[in-house]
Amino acid sequence: MLQSMRDNLKGTAAVIVAAFFGFIMVIGGIDFFTGASGGSADKVAEVNGEKISNLDLQRAIQNRRSMIESQYGDSVPAELLTDEQLRAPVLQQLVNTSVMRQAAQDSGMVMSTEIVDRDIAQMAGFQVNGKFDAQMYRDGLRRMGYSHSGFRQLLEQDMVMQQYAGSVADSAFTTRTAAEQVVAVSMEERDFDYVTLPVAPLLSDVSVADDEVQSYYDANQQAFQRAEQVAVNYIELTPELFAANIDVSEQDIRSQYEQEAKNFAAEARRHAAHILIENGASDEGKAKVSEVQAKLAAGEDFAELAKQFSDDVVSREEGGDVGFTSGDVFPESFEEALSALNVGEVSGPVETDSGIHFIKLLEVADAEPPTFEERKAAITARLRNAEAEREFVEAMSRLADLAYNAESLSGPAEELGVEVKQSPLFSRTGGAGITGDSKVIAAAFSPEVLEDGMASEVLNLNENHVVVLKLAEHKPAGVKPLDEVRQEIVDRLKRDKASEQLAAQAEEIQSKLTNGEAFSDVASAEELTLETSDNTRRGGFGARGQIVSHVFGLEVPKPGAKVVEHFALQNGDQVVVQLRGVRAGKLSGQSAEQREAMMQQLASMQGASELAAVQKYLSSKADIEMAEAK
Template sequence: MLQSMRDNLKGTAAVIVAAFFGFIMVIGGIDFFTGASGGSADAVADINGEKISNLDLQRAIQNRRNLIMSQYGEDVPADLLSDEQLREPVLQQLINSSVMRQAAQDSGMVMSDAAVDRETVQIPGFQVNGKFDPQMYRDALRRMGYSPANFRQIMERDLVLQQYADSVTDSAFTTRADAEQVVAVSMEERDFDYAVLPVQGLLEEMNVSDSEIEQYYQENQAQFQRPEQVAIEYIELKPGLFAANIDISEQDVRAQYEQEVASFRADIRRRAAHILLEEASQEKVAEVQAKLDAGEDFAALAKTYSDDLGSREEGGDLGFTAGDVFPEAFEQALASLEVGQVSAPVTTDSGTHFIKLLEVEDAEPPTFAERKSAIEAQLRNAEAEREFVGALGRLADLAYNADTLAGPAQELGVPLQTSELFSRQGGPGIAANDKVVAAAFAPEAKEDGNTSDVLNLNNEHSVVLRVTEHKPAGVYPLEEVREQIVQRLKRDKASAQLAGRAQELKAQLESGADFAKLAEEHKLTLETSDKTRRGGFGERGEIIARAFALDAPGARGDIVSSFATSDGDQVVLKLRDVRPGQLARQSREQRSALMQQLASVGGGAELAALQKYLANKADIELGKSN
């Protein structure tokens, strides 16, 4: 089937799939299909009998929302995060995942326990300072509502899915002929000379009449369209606005320190290790107990028997606890042990544990010097938070129906701020926030002149605003764009004047004149550009693009061209030589990398085609809400 699809792909535009279903993890906040509730009555889709429940969809939507917020922060437009915006693409991704996973299962693919463990410990969400942390692993699973066994099952399933996708992309290849064709175009080199006739020196000599300005303005109204705009005044509240004015005395700091010391309890921290049997039969529990009774090494037994992949390679070491890390039964058993002692079997929701106390550590209170700066910051922030909350509570009443926000700002002891005009696409500073833009363009603020409600941009950032200026959409008045038009007309006139000189130079070059001598006579700088490849920025990029648009020189000799840049400068260019890129001229490493890149592109296209094929032949039923 794969070969026939390859044949069908030839000659079609390859759709490059950059990272189709890369390894998707829930801890990273990326779309993740749990499949944990398939078969529930509220199914939103049925794919060959496998159901995607509404819970599956909502989880995936929330994970996609978390990913977007992690990328764009609090200022992400609200419509990008709505269920309506995310529902369809996320559901389609779940369907794609389902058909691919089913195909992987049908092909008999499996994943070993060792491979699952290797991938699990590499997940960034389970690591601290780049190293797998058992406690992070357990906490993350607990937050997401997964048991280790359930999470292992999910990991195994999605690794199989990745293995199936890799079997398609890794089998793709490219031919040397394909590579040579790509290199011939992408690494083509051109040799050319050019001289720029700049308009800048002529601008002051150009005269523009009022009638010319008026005519250009009337004939080019589309260039001068102004979007609807507003300007606002606003009061912005943050705890930091109040913290700067708060003084904390050393007496208060010392009083707080003494209170901390008085309430300090020298908590005993215990370091534990365990052997976890998730599904422990009486025979297996007895087997481990017997080996412990016989004096066999606890760490070695943990590596052999423990089902806790996060700690077994460390001999079952779980780190320290102050009595609040593990389940109650676990903590009670640990507290009853002496250092080096192993408990009898202890049962929790995770399974059956054999617990060993490795170490006991007593905590001592820090000194005043160690705590002083932290306490000062704590007291200052606490007072600032109180002032922030108090100001926030008064803000709505003070700003309600206010003709100006100057009075409320003075009453609260914070500055009144203003913005420049901005459109519905936002502007700099506070106007970049989607909530602020929406409130400023709301009819009650824009048209009625009312003060907005208090906008909570986040837990410690609130704003109230009032529109101070409103400009409807339309054409900018002539006076506002007059100077822009004058400069445009002067540039056009100067460029037209230079075009005649450029044409003369072109004709002389085509007659065999020497470019260097012509440039010197006309006081121009001759630029030589050899071994030039495509690309570039600004005017240089425009010149290169025009050079590559010319036909290659033939028997008649060099190709000469003249043209204007977007800035109005005139350019005279002589193309001397064109050399297609040659794969053989690339190093072995470059050739290998290119072949791999082209194969990757082909593999992505094949994977996209396979997914489409599987989806087309699948029996897919969508719920009524879809």
């Protein structure tokens, strides 16, 4: 379309290119896929004589870490992203990939040059306006540090592996009998009734002795384990922290406004519409231009002609409306033609890089400078933020020196005019606020902070948020003291005792039902609410989910009979349930679309299973040597 939109598309495409490279390099870099790994001196594994270097491994670890952070953000515990945690699974994936790639090569699978080139040409990241752009392709490879041949080789290796995996997975199938068996279980329905005996009303009358609490504590030490925890003192710097203390004078605001007003040029904003004919220089394009020009000369409606003839798919449905311009939105020739029109007039053919345009001026709006009162709040905020940004940068540059070897953070905080904050205790899985940030967690549990008592380096949580921290408290991993968990134990013992009392009542109800009494009569006599659940399938949450799960674990009743049982929920409530009927799911009861989806899903699961089996077999036959971790 227009040049400005074309530039925006290039920016978006660059992001897509980066995302694509990130995907195909999750397992390893170009060197690994092309067999150009480092020498044996730094190898971490060898597969059938092909070495995997430490560089390959480090690249893959970093790629895996970036992928996890991109997908899950700060919710991932910092210890799960360490090299130690990622090394083993990533190295195993490198080995598996090597095995699969070698098997693909040994099977004679290749990818033709034409197919690889076609795949490259169809990648969205290398296209502009739906067409492959050679400059975009060259720029993308240069940013990522690849040559054309190197990238093609990487892509070919990836495509061959996908082809090999597909030859295994896509050949899998499932039978109707297997699908019927799956549906019989997954779509099974059960009919049942139940009552719930609540434990809460009994708790206030239940007492627990100190020796009972001690005995339970002694017998369940494993349940009261506490992870290692720390609390930190920290200095936190943000521009907003400084902005709150900055006063902007009326004189400075007015001076800035006067400067704005002086620089403000009252420009006419023109509202334009256009009809775009791409490839206007071709014979077909020239014919189309002539046809549109003739219809405009005949007085036909511009908006309708735009809908019929314009190649601008974005604006044509709006009658060619492309919005307002102050003279700097559209290409120069477009702007010149537009500025020469009166409202309602249509230009002759105007050529730009996008094609031939017919331009209509819809309206003109005069832009007048805003008043001082209209601009005061915005100018005040801008001046305050600019000063706050300056103070933030200055404080950030001083923070590292002030905190280095400081006995405490109170001195640096006073020097910078900020306060020292203290976090609650948190473990390696993180806590609330800044203690949930992986950088803060890693620093807090680092040897320098945890063992040596030093202040951390300046942590850039984002471009406008930095933190320095120092250990305030450390609690090693171990068993929580009894006083800390006493109430928890008391509540648990009370609940268990009350639930045991209810179990006797539930047993009595079960006995009455087994002897043939109607469930409704028994529930009424016990002043309990009878719940009926027909056509129930597996699943659910909370207490309801626990009840459904238990019901689906009961034996199928014989024809004309019922199965009665009582059990306790996790909260101590007792439930008495009566199972009346069970019906297996039927594949024939599903719609044609559901049956097809079921068969495809089962085939996909079977394919994944077979692919895993092939990979396991290939690995068992391969000569794999793992170097010891250093």
